[in-house]
Amino acid sequence: MAPYKAQRHGAIVQVNFDPWPGAHGAEFGHLPDNITVLEGDSVILRCKIDEEVTHKAWLNRSNILFTGTDKWSLDKRVSLVNSNSSDFSIQIDKVQVADEGPYTCTFQANNMPRIAYVYLIVQVPARIVNISRDVSVNEGENVNLFCLAVGRPEPTVTWKDQKYGLVSDGEFLDITEIKRQQGEDYECITNNGVAPPDTRKVKVTVNYPPMITDVKNMPAQLGKTAILRCEAMAVPTASFEWYRDDRRPVENDNTLRIKNEKTRSLLLFTNVTDKHFGNYTCFASNRLGASNASMLLFQRLMPTLPLPLCLLTLVLAIPRPGAVYGRGIAVHAGMSVGVWLALFMCLLLKV
Template sequence: MHNKSNVTIPIGNITVSLGREAVFNCFVNITGRYKVNKVAWVRAEDHTILSIGTKVVTHNSRIFVSHDNLYTWQMRIKQVKESDRGCYLCEVNTNAMGTQEACLEVNVPPDIFNEDTSGDLSASEGENATLWCKASGHPPPRITWKKENGEPIFIRTNLRTFSTVDTYNGTNLNFWKVDRSQMGTYLCIASNDVPPAVSKRLSLYVNFSPSIKVPNQLLGAPVQTDVQLECYVEAYPNTINYWVKNRSEMLLNGTKYLVREERVGYRISMWLVIKGFTAKDAGTYNCVSTNSLGKSEGTLRLYGKQIHS
C-alpha cells in the first residue's frame, strides 16, 4: 500500500513537574498538496479536539500549536496542571490516516496537609500517644520521621526496653506507654523524588510528676569551708524548686546561701552552696520540686567534720 501521509517518528511519552511546560513534537511526512489543517491534536481520553492546523480550538489559553513549515508539528502546554495528565493524539486527516499517541505524566512535589496532622501533642507518661502526618503529591510521597536535634528515636520494644532508630518510616509514629525519653520535637518529612521535599515540626510533650535523685545524702564539712549540696530532678511540665533547712526555713540567695539551678529539657540540676560552714549549719536539708502533677523532695544530712592536724 502506498502511504502518502505518515506520522513517521513516535512522539514519546513526557514527564514534567507541576507548573512547567510540556512540549509534544509530532513529525508528519505529508506529500502532495494537502492543506495544513489536515493535522489535529486531540485529547485521547474524551476525544476533545484541541487544535486543527495551527489554530487552537479548545478553550484553554495554556495550549499553543506551531508548525515549522516542514515536518514538525508542535503542541505546548504551559503551566501544566494535574488535570493535563493523560494521553494526546497527533492525527493526520488525509487519505492515508496516521495517528501517534503520547502520554503526559505530571509530577507534583509533596505538600503536607496541615489539617491532617496530629499537631503538637501532650500525654501523661505511660499513656499511648501517636504523632501523625499526611501529605499529597504525585507519585504518592513517603513519610519519614526524624528527631529535630539529630538524636535517635526511641521505640519501646517491651515494658522495660527500647530500640533506637535514626529514622522511622510511616504516616503514624506510635508511642506505646510513652516515656519521658521520647519527649522532643520530631520532623515529619514528605518526599517523592520531585523536589522540594517538605517537613513539619511536631512536638511531643510527656507530663510526669517530679522525681529527685540525691548523689550524696550524708556530707561532712570542715568548719569555715563552703559546702555544696546537689539534687537532680526530672519533671515536666516546669517545676518550682527550693531548698528547706530542718523542715522549716526556706533558704534564699544572699550572703549565707547561694541557690542555683540549671534546666536541660526535663532534667533540672539544683545546687545549694552554704558559705563559711559553722556548727549551726549542721542539720537536715531538703531539696523540693513541685509541678502541677505532684511534689518530690530529697533529703541530705550535713554534719561538721574535724580536721586532724
C-alpha cells in the same frame, strides 16, 4: 510509530514522534507512548510530517486544540510552535494535573488519514499537606500522630526519631503508654522519587513528676565555704524549696544563699558557723507531683595523731637514767615536767 525522544531544555520537555505510515481511523486503539513531565514545567508535543498534507489537527481526548493554524482551545497555556510542511508542534506551559491524558496529532495526506498520539503523564513531587501539631502528654498516655501527603505517583510516608532512626511506615504513628525517654522530635518523611523528599517534624513533650538524683552529705569547716546540691529531673521543670531539720524554711541571709538553676538547686554557705550544721531537706515539685531528699552538713574535724604513734613519741621523749646530755648535765630517773606535758597532749588529742 517511531520511538519518541524526550529532551529537557530548561523548563521545556520536547517530545518528537512520527506518524504511522498507512495508518487509518481504526488504529486509534493502539497503546500510546507515555510522556512524563513535572507539574509546572512546559512540554512541547512535536508531530513530524514527511509528505504533502492537506488538513491537520491536534486533539486532547475529544477536544480540538488546533486545526492547522486555527486555535480552537480557550486555554491560554496552549500555543502553536510550528506549522509547516515538516513539523506541526504545540506547547503547553505550566502543565497541570488536569492536562494528563491522551493527545492526538492527525492529518490528511494523499487522501489518507495519518494518526499519531501520545499519553501525557504529569508527575507531582511528594509534599506534606497536613501533619499533627506539637503535642504535650503525661507519661503513660497514648500518643497518635498523623502525616498526610500527596504526590504523583503515590508517595511513601515514614516516621523517624532522632535516637533510633526508622519508627514506622505509613501516615500514622501510634505510641502506647509513652515513656519519658520517648519525648523528642519525630520526623515525617514523604517521597515519590520525583523530587527531594519533603520532611516536617512534630515535637512530643512527655511530662513527669520530679525525681531527685544527686544527694550527698557534705563535711564543712568553721569559717569556710560549703555547698549542698539537689538535682531533680522533671517536665515541666521543678521548683525547689529547702527546709531545716525542724521543718523551718531556709531563707537567704548574709552567710547563706539559695541558687536555683534549671535542673538543680544549690545551698551556698559563705561563712560556716555552728548554727549551720544539721540536716537539710530539699523539696522539688511540679504540677504532676513532688519528691524530697535529706542531706547532712556536718563539721569536719582536723586529723589527730594516731594513739600508737603518739605513745611512741612519748616513749622517745622519756630520758634514760644516767644519760648525759649537752654540757655534761645528767638526767636522773623519773619523768620531767616536759614528759608529763607530752603525755597530757597525747591523751587530749585522742579525746
